[in-house]
Amino acid sequence: MKQLIQNIKYKGEVGFKFYIIVLKMYKILTNYIFSDRAYISKKFKHYHQYNLNWKNLLTLNEKMQWFKIYDKNPKFTVLSDKFLARNYFCDNFGAEYLIPLVLETTNVHDLNLNNLPNYPVVVKANHDSGNYRIIRNKTEVDFHKLRTDAREWMCFNYYWEDREWPYKNIKPRIIVEKLLLTKEGKIPNDYKLNCFNGKVEFVYVSVDREGINKRNIYSRDWRPLDFTWNKRFYDHSKLRGPEIQPPLTYQLMIEFAEKIAKDYQYVRVDFYDVDGKLYFGEITQYHGGGFDVMMPKEWDYKFGSMIDINKVGKR
Secondary structure (H helix, E strand, C coil): CHHHHHHHCCCHHHHHHHHHHHHHHHHHHHHHCCCHHHHHHHHHHHHHCCCCCCCCCCCHHHHHHHHHHHCCCCHHHHHHCCCHHHHHHHHHHCHHHCCCEEEEECCHHHCCCCCCCCCCEEEEECCCCCCEEEECCHHHCCHHHHHHHHHHHHHCCCHHHHCCHHHHHCCCCEEEEECCCCCCCCCCCEEEEEEECCEEEEEEEEECCCCCCEEEEEECCCCECCCEEECCCCCHHHCCCCCCCCCCCHHHHHHHHHHHHCCCCEEEEEEEEECCEEEEEEEECCHHHHCCEEECCHHHHHHHCCCCHHHCCCC
16 A cells, blocks of 8 residues: 555656645654654654653763754754755865765756766755665666655655754755765765764764675774664664774764864764765764664663763853
8 A cells, every 4th residue: 555655646746746645644643743842752662662751861862852852053954954064064174075966956857867967876855864866877767756756855844754953944955966986886885973072982884785784883993882773673683794994084084073073962974985085974963863772772871971961052
């Protein structure tokens, strides 16, 4: 049934509008009718399997939920916007670290054969998470489906998914960037530098997503750390892959990440290393929306103890 409804959106204008109405009704019943705190508490219980005690927040994942409600630094909206964050990084560190931008638009009809280059690209929205399309050969693209998917992305505000308030006021747009590939033709590893009080404490690495697709975690000095951080319903015993060496640009990653993080108790800054060339990825204040589970849980308490919510807004 789910796939049937999903396919309706490609059946012309009537099909698309029907699909959007059905999806919005579903979101109203399961999401929109709840207050931020009520929705977060419900979702937190589902993923973490215990009640969120707003009066006694101890873990990193718990304190992320508090940040969503009470830490309203307007700069977060800029940092969460995948288009404006490019400008922010460029202004502070230089354009040479940006993934080449092919197109940015609010009109999905700009996604056409003439506007895409003859090299691989990724099409994504600036205002949400997880929606993207990799295009390796534009002559093989079903542009009707691509534009329909992009149009759907533009219809919804990602804020409602995890109640990450910075997304609420982002102006939706579609961006097309060059697809980063190593000399072996692989998508590069994604290095997520988790910073606390201006210092990188650990690096969460998405390793070879199109191959072994593992998640390795390392300390600041690149010692393997024995914990996982992912959805509860994944098999955490299979997340870690073979150990890898730090990227050639690792020290530069740390330098840039810590300059960005100096004003925040917690922030995650993502980078790619393509054969020794550094590229900026994105910035987020809520890894996994605060709903991914750390196992063993002691690590969640450890990193949570580094955050004092009473100091929010006083840095």
